[in-house]
Amino acid sequence: MEKKGTLQRLYSYIADNKRYLILLIISAILANVFMLAAPYLSGRAIDFIRGTGDVDFKMVLKFTGILFSVYLLNALFTWGMTVFTNVLSNRTIEKMRSDAFMSISRLPLKFFDSHSHGDVISRLTNDIDAVSEGLLQGITQFFSGLVTVIGSLVIMFMLNWRITLCIIVITIICIFVSKAIATNSGKMFRMQAQTVGELNGYVSETLGNLKVVKALGYEDRSSEKFAEINSRLYDCGQKAQFYSSLVNPTTRYINNLAYISVGVFGGLAAVMGHLSVGIISSFLIYATQFARPINDMTSVLTQLQSAQAAAFRIFTLNDIPPEESDADRPDLEVRNGEVEFKDVDFSYDKNRELIKNLNITAKKGQRVAIVGPTGAGKTTIVNLLMNFYGVDNGAIIVDGQNIDSVTRDSLRRNFGMVLQDTWLFTGTVRENIAYGKENATDEEIIAAAKAASADSFIRRLPDGYDTMITEDGGNLSGGQKQLLTIARAMLSNPRMLILDEATSNVDTMTEQRIQRAFLKMMEGRTSFIIAHRLSTIREADLILVMDAGRIVEQGTHKELLAKNGFYARLYNS
Structure with a gap:
């Protein structure tokens, strides 16, 4: 210029x-x-x-x-x-x-x-x-x-x-x-x-x-x-x-x-x-x-x-080009919540391939866990599924609709996300839980907090649900911050779920309570669970084991242990 x-x-x-x-x-x-x-x-x-x-x-x-x-x-x-x-x-x-x-x-x-x-x-x-x-x-x-x-x-x-x-x-x-x-x-x-x-x-x-x-x-x-x-x-x-x-x-x-x-x-x-x-x-x-x-x-x-x-x-x-406009695309219509990755290739850096020929099929209501060592491409799956990044080759299909042919907003509204990196803004506890659903009633907010096992600690805060949270939740513990983000996801009542290291920052007792809440929340919903703590995904319907951007094993927890392969080594390490 x-x-x-x-x-x-x-x-x-x-x-x-x-x-x-x-x-x-x-x-x-x-x-x-x-x-x-x-x-x-x-x-x-x-x-x-x-x-x-x-x-x-x-x-x-x-x-x-x-x-x-x-x-x-x-x-x-x-x-x-x-x-x-x-x-x-x-x-x-x-x-x-x-x-x-x-x-x-x-x-x-x-x-x-x-x-x-x-x-x-x-x-x-x-x-x-x-x-x-x-x-x-x-x-x-x-x-x-x-x-x-x-x-x-x-x-x-x-x-x-x-x-x-x-x-x-x-x-x-x-x-x-x-x-x-x-x-x-x-x-x-x-x-x-x-x-x-x-x-x-x-x-x-x-x-x-x-x-x-x-x-x-x-x-x-x-x-x-x-x-x-x-x-x-x-x-x-x-x-x-x-x-x-x-x-x-x-x-x-x-x-x-x-x-x-x-x-x-x-x-x-x-x-x-x-x-x-x-x-x-x-x-x-x-x-x-x-x-x-x-x-x-x-x-x-x-x-x-x-x-x-x-x-x-x-x-x-x-002047930097924004995301490609999707105003002329139809909204995603979720009927069953079936998700499929078809021959997907992707790399952040064109000179270094990350994911090659990835194929995943998640059926209606199925709990799909994705595990693997650091850098295997697990979190990248989330980025691609939410269309934060476009695939280089292949396609991601939700209920028969290519996610590149529907509006990004309608796609993301149908997913509830709980990520490892919690994000809270300066505002009240109530406002943070209701983020993304501004018209939520107090009853809905409290119900979501109870479902996430967050209600008890919230009521112990100085002003309860009206307590002001400082920048990035500086006045809360790591576990408390994650509980609030879980409550936020539960409030949105999504058709599908993405849980990325969802319980990595909480103690064992809290983790158990959250796992019970998640099991109830995942009923009837297609769910993707990404975790390094393999003990958290034993109940998954399907476990995909990734390494270097490829699926090297798949099956249930018992099936994969019986194979005594890559997953078994990760689990026992």
């Missing part, structure tokens, strides 16, 4: 709020028109104060009164300009943030296999904030400065075109110098934004696995890596700030030459009787007003460069 494309897309967001943009432009024009009138009025007042002591007080008071009115109107329209700028900026950022979040929610899961969560969060927070600050200051500077520059230039030409041409030449030199500096600082700000995303990703990853870091004694090495990324961020920031810091003093020095020119040439013109003292005074103020927007624009260039780099990262995220 080129620089021009980024700016055009930013403008398209601004243009969505045309009413406020128009009000902003009108306020900017009127505020600066009144400001432009002030130097001329003050110059006229000065001309009525003569060096001989002859002062026309009537005219001086007249122009002074007009000046007061002009400054008051300028203040009012400047206030209006600020209000409309804030509204326009906030509405624009709100839309950008919503679009970015919507893009993230629609991204295929494979995107997150190669992008850290911290980097994605950085784009949604830090980068959006950078754009917000750039817009807030940049829009005001642009419209206000544009009117001031054009108005000052026109009036200066009317007063003395020769001096005005001298100021224009000096200003052009100033612009070229600023552009040269800005090119280098822009590159540095893009590098800075990327490094901020990398740093956020590392911090998010480390904090999310802090127990592992401590358990392995990795604190020092973790700090060293953080220091290395932080040092690169420091270097990028220093270089960006160095280049951008050159802009302001350089342009102010060049513009001071313009003031000297006005003083020298204006003084000579006054001596020769071509200009009055009042006009020279006005000219100096107009020269200042003409140069100020240019100086302001160059001083805010740092923020604008940062905002553009941030917008580039946001739009890059928005």
Whole structure:
């Protein structure tokens, strides 16, 4: 995406709020028109104060009164300009943030296999904030400065075109110098934004696995890596700030030459009787007003460069193709809950095959357990069954319907999932259980909690079902968190179940209670059970033993033990 494309897309967001943009432009024009009138009025007042002591007080008071009115109107329209700028900026950022979040929610899961969560969060927070600050200051500077520059230039030409041409030449030199500096600082700000995303990703990853870091004694090495990324961020920031810091003093020095020119040439013109003292005074103020927007624009260039780099990262995220639309597909119709994998091939990495020629048949109401060593492809079965990832070859059939030909939402609604990695959000216990079924009644929520053996511990919490759960369930034990996710699955009353390491984080007594609840819940439902603890799947109707992406054995628990093969070795190890 080129620089021009980024700016055009930013403008398209601004243009969505045309009413406020128009009000902003009108306020900017009127505020600066009144400001432009002030130097001329003050110059006229000065001309009525003569060096001989002859002062026309009537005219001086007249122009002074007009000046007061002009400054008051300028203040009012400047206030209006600020209000409309804030509204326009906030509405624009709100839309950008919503679009970015919507893009993230629609991204295929494979995107997150190669992008850290911290980097994605950085784009949604830090980068959006950078754009917000750039817009807030940049829009005001642009419209206000544009009117001031054009108005000052026109009036200066009317007063003395020769001096005005001298100021224009000096200003052009100033612009070229600023552009040269800005090119280098822009590159540095893009590098800075990327490094901020990398740093956020590392911090998010480390904090999310802090127990592992401590358990392995990795604190020092973790700090060293953080220091290395932080040092690169420091270097990028220093270089960006160095280049951008050159802009302001350089342009102010060049513009001071313009003031000297006005003083020298204006003084000579006054001596020769071509200009009055009042006009020279006005000219100096107009020269200042003409140069100020240019100086302001160059001083805010740092923020604008940062905002553009941030917008580039946001739009890059928005441009990533989402999951293929399934709006024209029919909903899945589950009649019996029969599931079949037909000659399925799949790999996360095209260069490394994971699953090859996989065939599974799960009949109505059958409890199918999938076991095998780490990396055998067990959890991948879940990802494919829920259509989180598409198969490379073959097909997955549910009641005669290819899951690629039905809507993903209807497919996922028919499966209840309890995963090893529990997920709870900040909210009440009641809200977490009802997640996915917002209209659930209190009776249904409590019944689901009782079925999951969670009701007793919930009632012991400070506020029972209204107890607030902190981020990711930080104020609950691992077993309690898993019980709540089980209750959530039970509340949805799905036609089919997926239990991935469903009881791995609970004690033996709790596990037994949950297993009894699951046995009741699985009655009449096709269920897939994935577990490393083989003792949990002895009652399964069919056990599939996987190794290296292939089914190497299948049968009941007793049949597989009798074979004394791969499953027997896993079970007895």
